[in-house]
Amino acid sequence: xxxxxxxxxxxxxxxAAGYGAAEFAKQGLKAGELAIVSREAVVPYERPALSKxxxxxxxPARLPGFHTCVGGGxxxxxxxxxxxxxxxxxxxxxxxxxxxxxxxxxxxxGDTIAFTNxxxxxxxxxxxxxxxKTPGAxxxxxxxxxxxxxxxxxxxxxxxxxxxxxxxVGGGYIxxxxxxxxxxxxxxxxxxxxxxxxxxxxxxxxxxxxYEGYYEGKGVTIVKGTVATAFAxxxxxxxxxxxxxxxxxLDADLVVVGVGARPNVGLFKDQLxxxxxxxxVDARFLTNAPGVYAVGDVATFPMIKYGDERRVxxxxxxxxxxxxxxxxxxxxxxxxxVADYSYLPYFYSRSFDLSWQFYGENVxxxxxYGLTAGKADAAPAKFGxxxxxxxxxxxxxxxxxxxxxxxAIAKAALEQPAVESVEKLAGEGLGFALKV
Numbered sequence: 001x002x003x004x005x006x007x008x009x010x011x012x013x014x015x016a017a018g019y020g021a022a023e024f025a026k027q028g029l030k031a032g033e034l035a036i037v038s039r040e041a042v043v044p045y046e047r048p049a050l051s052k053x054x055x056x057x058x059x060p061a062r063l064p065g066f067h068t069c070v071g072g073g074x075x076x077x078x079x080x081x082x083x084x085x086x087x088x089x090x091x092x093x094x095x096x097x098x099x100x101x102x103x104x105x106x107x108x109x110g111d112t113i114a115f116t117n118x119x120x121x122x123x124x125x126x127x128x129x130x131x132x133k134t135p136g137a138x139x140x141x142x143x144x145x146x147x148x149x150x151x152x153x154x155x156x157x158x159x160x161x162x163x164x165x166x167x168x169v170g171g172g173y174i175x176x177x178x179x180x181x182x183x184x185x186x187x188x189x190x191x192x193x194x195x196x197x198x199x200x201x202x203x204x205x206x207x208x209x210x211y212e213g214y215y216e217g218k219g220v221t222i223v224k225g226t227v228a229t230a231f232a233x234x235x236x237x238x239x240x241x242x243x244x245x246x247x248x249x250l251d252a253d254l255v256v257v258g259v260g261a262r263p264n265v266g267l268f269k270d271q272l273x274x275x276x277x278x279x280x281v282d283a284r285f286l287t288n289a290p291g292v293y294a295v296g297d298v299a300t301f302p303m304i305k306y307g308d309e310r311r312v313x314x315x316x317x318x319x320x321x322x323x324x325x326x327x328x329x330x331x332x333x334x335x336x337x338v339a340d341y342s343y344l345p346y347f348y349s350r351s352f353d354l355s356w357q358f359y360g361e362n363v364x365x366x367x368x369y370g371l372t373a374g375k376a377d378a379a380p381a382k383f384g385x386x387x388x389x390x391x392x393x394x395x396x397x398x399x400x401x402x403x404x405x406x407x408a409i410a411k412a413a414l415e416q417p418a419v420e421s422v423e424k425l426a427g428e429g430l431g432f433a434l435k436v
Contacts, residue, residue: 005114006035006088008329011095011105012121012264013038015047015315016296016322018068018077020119021087023326031086037105037113040147041092043079046071048315050151051177052350055158057185063148072319098267100289117329120268120279120287120294121322124261124313129169129228136231141239142255145174157254158185164253166190167242169228171198173349174258176211180351182256183218190221190250192228192242202347202358204366207385207397211354218352223248231255261313263298275300278311283340284328285321293329295321304342306361316346344414356399357406360413364389367422369429384409386425386432392416393425396433408433 008024010017017036021044024034036044046066053061064078075081082089094108105113126144129137143154164187168179171193182189191198197208212222226246234240242250263278273280273288278300285293285301296318300311324341331338348357370383387395394416396409412433419425425432 002111003114004035004088004090004111007033007116008035008119009105009113009115009117010034010036010119010121010322011098012036012123012296013040013042013044013091014121014123014296014318015044015068015071016119016121016123016318018044019072019074019319020121020295020322020326021082021085022069022074022077023323024087025085027326027330029085029087032088033086035088035090035113036082037090037093037095037107039092039094040149042148043077043082043089043091044068045148046315047146050145050148051174051181054148054151055155055178055181055185060155069319071315095267098271100268100271100292103291115291117291118293119285119322119325119329120265120292120298121296121318122264122267122298123318124297125264126257127260127262129231129257129259134228134230136233136239139231139233139239140237141253142231142257144257145178146261154256158182158187161253162186164188165251167192167228167250167252167255168258169193169242169255170258170260171195171222171224172201172258172260173199174256176215177349177351178256178258179215179220180218183215183220184352187253188219188221190223191215192223192226192244192250194225194227196224198222198224202362202397204362204368204385206366206368206371210371210383210399214352214354223250261297263311265298275309276311280309284338285325285341286328293325295325301341301343304340305344312343312345314345314347317343344410346410354399355401356397357401357409358395358397359410360387360393360395360416361389362387362395362397364394365422367425369426382430384430386412386419388419388422388425392418393432398430401430405430405434408436412436 010020049061049066070076095105096108097106126146166182166187166189168175168191179189179191226244229245230243232241279294281299297313303310327338364387368385382400384398386393396413398409
């Protein structure tokens, strides 16, 4: 049994860990003060690459090309970077218990890791169909995507099944991005989801209709309003078909599942305060336990702009929240305080030749502009939507925007300008945001 002690420990090896290490280095860090404890075998990387460039049919992205912090415009932190900074990497390590009062973590191998300050950056784990005891969900050839080892397994399956058929279970981010990847890899994909249209947490029916039409033009079949209820396997135990609640059966050489994720907070259930499924923190990401912070997917934090508390699963928030926590730790050591965290919700996606961004809140009345039917054989149109509440723009969406145009819709969502009429707003379209 090995006992180690550090001034700072980041638990979790995802995006937040890499950006947290960068912020510690920026704020001033002595060799041996910081450790990152991760169950993964590699140093932190930009996780969004796994559902995009990592699975491309030509010139797929590979490490060390997308280690943090390249996705945020920062330095690429390969393993040597951590060595140079004197940051200890404790990889391939599963923490099985946490004593927050005693300030120590225990690993599956029996080692103990003591800390003065802990940042919980454990992220979220994929929801699996085996969790619901779906018949046949343990068959070979059913894939989930969260970590790089899962991406490697999926990539190998895609290469082996070129020209075959795949079923994508789920119509959200992962479902849409992976259906596009499969189509790009010459695999006939069928998306299955229970909602009336894709991405219902963000898209309006009108926005969804464009993307569904575009995907169908690229050869993706979309089956809405039903769910997978069983999976059949061949004699080798490999999935061969998917049965839907509607009674339909779909042939499948492989299945990809993207039905959401749960915050990975089991270690702390009886030690911290929880709210909305996450660990409750203040505007510095400090929990109710002294010296213990929680960031990214696991944190329920004050959304100052909207006067409530929320938990946000997104890479942008992971990057920014851990930077806030590190600044708060260093400020507390100096007897100072940091400004409260003020976050503007931001989401984006890229698939095929499409690329959209969204800022703010999708509440109130949606106002669309420039929207046409999705046609995969034509250049993607530039179109968007605003959400108007109490006479003000509170959210903005744009497909195909330039860097400056995306900055303009972000500014509109942030400043919430008044709207004279929704008819005039629809007529002005993107021009409204460009004038803010």
